[in-house]
Amino acid sequence: MNAIEGYKLAWQLLLPETVLAVTILIVSLWSLFLPKLRVFTASLSFLGCIISLCLLMIQEFSKPHALFGGLYTIDHLTIIFGAFALVVGIVVVFMTSGYEKHLSGNVGEFYAIILTAVLAVMLLAGTTDLIMLFVAVETLTLCCVMLAGFSKRDKKSSEASLKYLLSTAAITATLLYGLSFIYGLTGSTNFYVIREQMTYLSMPPTSLLVFFMLVLVLSLIGFKLAAAPFHMWAPDVYEGAPTPVTAFLSIGSKAGGFVVALRLLMIVFRSSGPDWGLLLAVLAVISMVSGNLIALAQTSFKRMLAYSSIAHVGYILIGLVAAAQTTSALQLENSLSSTVFYILVYGVMNLGAFAGAILFSNQTGSDLIDDYAGLIKKRPILALLMSVCLINLAGLPIPPAGFLAKFFIFTAGFSSPMLVFGQPVGFILVAVALITTIPAIFYYMRVVIKMIAQEPGPVVTALATEESDYESSVQFGPRLALVFCTVIILAAGTILVDPVMSIAHRSIEPIAYRGNDLGVDSSSSNNGTNPPGHLLQY
Numbered sequence: 001m002n003a004i005e006g007y008k009l010a011w012q013l014l015l016p017e018t019v020l021a022v023t024i025l026i027v028s029l030w031s032l033f034l035p036k037l038r039v040f041t042a043s044l045s046f047l048g049c050i051i052s053l054c055l056l057m058i059q060e061f062s063k064p065h066a067l068f069g070g071l072y073t074i075d076h077l078t079i080i081f082g083a084f085a086l087v088v089g090i091v092v093v094f095m096t097s098g099y100e101k102h103l104s105g106n107v108g109e110f111y112a113i114i115l116t117a118v119l120a121v122m123l124l125a126g127t128t129d130l131i132m133l134f135v136a137v138e139t140l141t142l143c144c145v146m147l148a149g150f151s152k153r154d155k156k157s158s159e160a161s162l163k164y165l166l167s168t169a170a171i172t173a174t175l176l177y178g179l180s181f182i183y184g185l186t187g188s189t190n191f192y193v194i195r196e197q198m199t200y201l202s203m204p205p206t207s208l209l210v211f212f213m214l215v216l217v218l219s220l221i222g223f224k225l226a227a228a229p230f231h232m233w234a235p236d237v238y239e240g241a242p243t244p245v246t247a248f249l250s251i252g253s254k255a256g257g258f259v260v261a262l263r264l265l266m267i268v269f270r271s272s273g274p275d276w277g278l279l280l281a282v283l284a285v286i287s288m289v290s291g292n293l294i295a296l297a298q299t300s301f302k303r304m305l306a307y308s309s310i311a312h313v314g315y316i317l318i319g320l321v322a323a324a325q326t327t328s329a330l331q332l333e334n335s336l337s338s339t340v341f342y343i344l345v346y347g348v349m350n351l352g353a354f355a356g357a358i359l360f361s362n363q364t365g366s367d368l369i370d371d372y373a374g375l376i377k378k379r380p381i382l383a384l385l386m387s388v389c390l391i392n393l394a395g396l397p398i399p400p401a402g403f404l405a406k407f408f409i410f411t412a413g414f415s416s417p418m419l420v421f422g423q424p425v426g427f428i429l430v431a432v433a434l435i436t437t438i439p440a441i442f443y444y445m446r447v448v449i450k451m452i453a454q455e456p457g458p459v460v461t462a463l464a465t466e467e468s469d470y471e472s473s474v475q476f477g478p479r480l481a482l483v484f485c486t487v488i489i490l491a492a493g494t495i496l497v498d499p500v501m502s503i504a505h506r507s508i509e510p511i512a513y514r515g516n517d518l519g520v521d522s523s524s525s526n527n528g529t530n531p532p533g534h535l536l537q538y
Contacts, residue, residue: 010067013074016056016082017122023048024115031108038107042097042477045111046090049118053086064510070190071129073510078126080507081259084344085125088252089118091351091484095244095358097477102151102242110150117143117248121256128263130179130189137175137220140256141168144249148241160240167233171223178216181209182268191267199271214269214276218283221264224257227313228286238306243361246302247354250309251347254316258343261320262336266511277324277418280317281425285432287314292436295443300367301357304443305350308393311440312346318429319409322416331415333505333512338408340504345405345492349392352485356386358478364459369447374456378463383451385486392489394444395437401493408501410434 011018027045031038056079064075092114096103103110120140127133145168149161183189186197201210222230238246265276291311298304319339326332359382360375361367376383392402410433416426492500 009065013059013065013067014072016052016059016086017119019055020048020052020086020115020119020122023052024112024119027108027115028112029108041107041111042093042100045093045115048115049086049090049093053083053090056083056086066128070192071132072123072126073128074126075510076506077259077262077508077510078122080340080503081125081255082122084255084347085118085121085252088121088248088255088347088351089115091355091481092244092248092252094477094481094484095247095355098362098474099242099244099358099478101474104152106150110147113143113146113150114244114248117147117252121252124256125259127260128191128267130183130191130194133260133264134175134179136256137224137260138172140253141172144168144245144253147245147248148237150245151242154240156236156240157242158240160237164233164237167223171220171230174216175220178213178219181213181216185209185213191263194268195270198268210269210272211275214272215279217264217269218276218279221257221261222283224260225254225313225316226310227283227317228290228310231287231291231310234310235303235306238309239300239303239367243302243354243358246305247351250305250350250354251343254309254313255343255347258316258339262508262511265320266323266336273324274418277321277425278420280324281321281418281420281429284314284317284321284429287311287317288432288436289314292439292443296439298443299369301369301372301447302354302367304369304447305353305357308440308443309350311436312350312393314436315406315409315433316342316346318413318426318433321418321429322412322426325416325418329512333508335412335415336508336512337501337504338412340507341501342405342409344500344504345401345489346393348485348488348492349389349402352389352482352489353386353393355478355482355485356382356389359475359482362475362478363463366459369450371457371459372447373450373454374460375451377456378460378465382482385482387448387451388486388489389482390444390448392493394441396441397493399490399493401489404493404497406433406437 023045027041027048030041030044059074059079064073066073093111096110096114100107117140120136120143123132123136124140127136145161145165148164149158151157182194185201186194188194188197198210201207219230221227223233226234234249238249241249265273269276287310291307291309291314295304295307295311298307316339319335319342322335323332323339326335357367360372360379363379364371388399391398395402395406397403410430413426413430413433416424416429418425420428488496
């Protein structure tokens, strides 16, 4: 294949990202040159995301394609997490359509930055080069900083933006310090070339230096996932940022952080699995304990979800720990696919909860948990749909989507071969997870009980029995987002369990089945090959 054919193939494979980039340009200029048609900005954003998603889902390839000298790789992991980022973007666009009155007329800029953040997550999903990694991470970070402070006249929003900026500046400096060490020792920025060098560097006397680089890189992963103790920015940013932004940060940013962790740890630092597995186990325990316990004391709904998201990161890390030291491709696949399943299901549940928060806040102007009391008397559908999301976040089998996600991740944890002082790490992590699930059930069900079982408080009592036509039209977008998320939750726990798990399995095929690359035994799988197909083919 000559250079011209190579670039032609690259642009064909990057057509979804190109369409989204063009949509960003159109949306950013739409309100400027056509202010009277500003109401169609959300529709344009939605249309661009849908077209990009369709193009992404119909892509077919028989093997991974490394583009532009290995800067970017198109494989099943790239496709599936790119599609997930677009779905998150679509739901956030729906939410924002009912939040536009809080944006001070800067609607076009808000949608453009949101879509740019989605594009950054898509680029993170396929990055296999340190330079591309840094560019995509910084693009996502700057978008999140601007979005967090978008409500300029709100002191909490400005504080959220400043706190996120200062925190991410420190993490960026730490990341660059670590990346400079990696490049200096290996002489390359390509993940696969670095991996070969790391195999030798992981042995004494350079093993301590590799551990130091690993700690620096894990600081980025911990920050993006909001894992304790790198979580200090999350509660204030979640509370102060506009609610659609908080929804995106809660899952969009985490999805990007997870896929970065997957490629860096399972490719670049694969030979150091026992080291990073132990570090992630410590982060998982701290996250589960601190997140769930602090969430108990929260009075703000968004702040409660912030601390609960820290706890959910602890559950997600159990799957990565289970994959750290395994030598079986089948066990590796089960561990990572369970983690991907958890992220997909958790993302939908969390988006649904935030959509409900927007619907409630638009009518009451309140974010306090106590103000949800008796909501079922005035807004029964909103109360029931939010209850489905919260019950699943708690991991209760009503319906079993959240329960199955936890079951799969705990099963993967039990299979972990890692030992510390002769004790199984996986068993310890699952035990901590089960214990800390008890306070999680309490604070999630507290909101559900207030909405359904208690008498209406003064805030709910002040609500009109029926919405006006104007309120109904404004609430259409967030309401559609909540209904969509609830339907997906119900389906993912019943009829779509196998398809969602199949998607999760396909997403990690580039890692689990490339035994020659990762030093795992793939004989128990599909002989180390990647079956051709696209996202819709199970």
